[in-house]
Amino acid sequence: MSNNPPVTTTRSYPFHAPDRLELDPLYARLRHEQPVTRVRLPYGEPAWLATRYADVRTVLGDPRFSRAAAVGRDEPRITPRQLDAGILAMDPPEHTRLRRLAAKAFTARRVEQLRPRATGIADELLDAMLAAGAPADFVEYVATPLPIRVICELLGVPVADQDRFHAWSEAIVSTTSLPPERIDEYIDNLYAYMGELIARRRREPTDDLLSAMVRARDENADRLTELEVVQLAAGLLAAGHETTVTQLPNFVYVLLTTPGAWDRLRDDPGLVPSAVEELMRYIPLGVASAFARYATEDLELGGVLIRAGEPVIGSISSANRDESVFADPDRLDFNRPVNPHLGFGHGVHHCIGAQLARMELQVALRALLQRTPGLRIAVPEEELTWKSGLIVRGLTMLPVTW
Amino acid sequence: MSGTWRVDVDPRRCIGTGICAGAAPDHFVLVDGLSRPVLNVVDPAGPVIDAADSCPMEAITVRDADDHRLIAPEP
Numbered sequence: 001m002s003n004n005p006p007v008t009t010t011r012s013y014p015f016h017a018p019d020r021l022e023l024d025p026l027y028a029r030l031r032h033e034q035p036v037t038r039v040r041l042p043y044g045e046p047a048w049l050a051t052r053y054a055d056v057r058t059v060l061g062d063p064r065f066s067r068a069a070a071v072g073r074d075e076p077r078i079t080p081r082q083l084d085a086g087i088l089a090m091d092p093p094e095h096t097r098l099r100r101l102a103a104k105a106f107t108a109r110r111v112e113q114l115r116p117r118a119t120g121i122a123d124e125l126l127d128a129m130l131a132a133g134a135p136a137d138f139v140e141y142v143a144t145p146l147p148i149r150v151i152c153e154l155l156g157v158p159v160a161d162q163d164r165f166h167a168w169s170e171a172i173v174s175t176t177s178l179p180p181e182r183i184d185e186y187i188d189n190l191y192a193y194m195g196e197l198i199a200r201r202r203r204e205p206t207d208d209l210l211s212a213m214v215r216a217r218d219e220n221a222d223r224l225t226e227l228e229v230v231q232l233a234a235g236l237l238a239a240g241h242e243t244t245v246t247q248l249p250n251f252v253y254v255l256l257t258t259p260g261a262w263d264r265l266r267d268d269p270g271l272v273p274s275a276v277e278e279l280m281r282y283i284p285l286g287v288a289s290a291f292a293r294y295a296t297e298d299l300e301l302g303g304v305l306i307r308a309g310e311p312v313i314g315s316i317s318s319a320n321r322d323e324s325v326f327a328d329p330d331r332l333d334f335n336r337p338v339n340p341h342l343g344f345g346h347g348v349h350h351c352i353g354a355q356l357a358r359m360e361l362q363v364a365l366r367a368l369l370q371r372t373p374g375l376r377i378a379v380p381e382e383e384l385t386w387k388s389g390l391i392v393r394g395l396t397m398l399p400v401t402w
Numbered sequence: 403m404s405g406t407w408r409v410d411v412d413p414r415r416c417i418g419t420g421i422c423a424g425a426a427p428d429h430f431v432l433v434d435g436l437s438r439p440v441l442n443v444v445d446p447a448g449p450v451i452d453a454a455d456s457c458p459m460e461a462i463t464v465r466d467a468d469d470h471r472l473i474a475p476e477p
């Protein structure tokens with residue numbers, strides 16, 4: 001173990017208010033000068049922040065770092081509400097038992113079977129956008145309904161109920177966009193709604209993921225509680241609403257504002273899969289990283305001694321721009337020979353919907369390149385408005401013309 | 403039945419999510435970003451099944467070491 005260098009400052013984190021999809025330049029400085037540093041988040045106890053790729057992967061992947069140990073602590077976080085239950089507050093083997101209920105439905109093989117259906121939905125949505133005429137809001141016509149319809153069909157949640165749960169889903173990603181009591185109310189609503197739906201599927205099973213989860217849970221009732229299953233299903237529904245929905249307009253925004261990027265993809269659509277990976281690396285979707293991992297023993301990270309019981313946050317956005325892993329990291333490059341980005345996380349909590357998100361993003365980009373090859377943003381960039389008060393960055397509207 | 407398992411990771415399928423190495427750290431290790439079994443033949447252990455069933459790429463197979471019957475992942 002090395003001796004810790006004197007840490008003179010505990011920085012507020014996030015360091016600054018987010019500026020569109022720009023990554024705060026302080027991360028690059030910290031990677032060089034203080035790769036593991038002290039930070040204080042808007043809520044909870046102070047934490048260590050890791051900014052280098054290798055250290056972030058260790059925090060996310062090494063079993064000596066625990067999410068379950070956050071329960072009962074005042075976890076450092078950017079949301080007023082602390083997740084004190086559910087799959088993100090668990091370690092293996094409990095975590096794995098719960099995740100297995102849903103993991104089968106999200107394998108690359110199973111997701112591939114959904115591709116034709118997702119392509120059909122994307123075409124339908126683009127038909128409507130083209131019929132409405134330019135300029136049209138890409139967020140409203142395509143980016144919002146596509147992932148919602150796909151996750152609803154996969155789970156077996158009636159799309160007709162979406163006006164209710166779409167509003168509630170915001171609570172999962174809200175920092176200040178909703179008052180704390182409204183966040184609690186919406187999350188409770190989401191759990192109650194999912195609890196009812198699960199009870200209905202138990203009485204009348206159908207051919208969907210919710211029914212499969214109910215069946216698997218009832219066969220292992222001694223190992224999983226009903227609440228765990230309800231929270232997992234609600235989490236899948238909410239994540240399906242708030243991640244790809246936000247990231248898809250971010251992708252289009254970057255492609256249309258980076259010189260040559262859109263034309264390059266249009267001329268060679270075979271690059272779409274690698275473009276999706278590169279955009280996942282390049283775009284810092286989160287306003288900040290969170291979900292601190294607690295060290296379960298004394299250990300060294302990036303030359304710093306972390307004591308057992310101390311929380312550490314790994315910055316995914318910073319890791320994805322680490323120049324020791326990604327050559328010319330601030331450049332968007334669809335031809336990287338390898339791209340081991342951490343955009344979907346790493347380790348046991350690696351995004352369960354990663355393959356689904358990849359497929360949806362590929363389908364949407366392909367459809368756009370084909371149907372609207374002359375796509376461009378319909379307003380001057382300074383007129384675009386960005387969401388605020390959420391853990392994710394994204395556009396409120398993306399008016400496009402073609 | 404021999405009572406031991408044969409564990410393999412298909413390097414062409416593995417994308418290095420780290421799920422297996424986190425769920426079954428005694429049995430899987432990441433080398434240059436991709437997973438490998440620590441040992442190819444192991445005594446039966448729950449975490450090995452957990453890892454095989456959790457892999458989104460279905461890159462891990464667990465077989466009976468003797469008769470090669472597929473134990474995990476579930477189809």
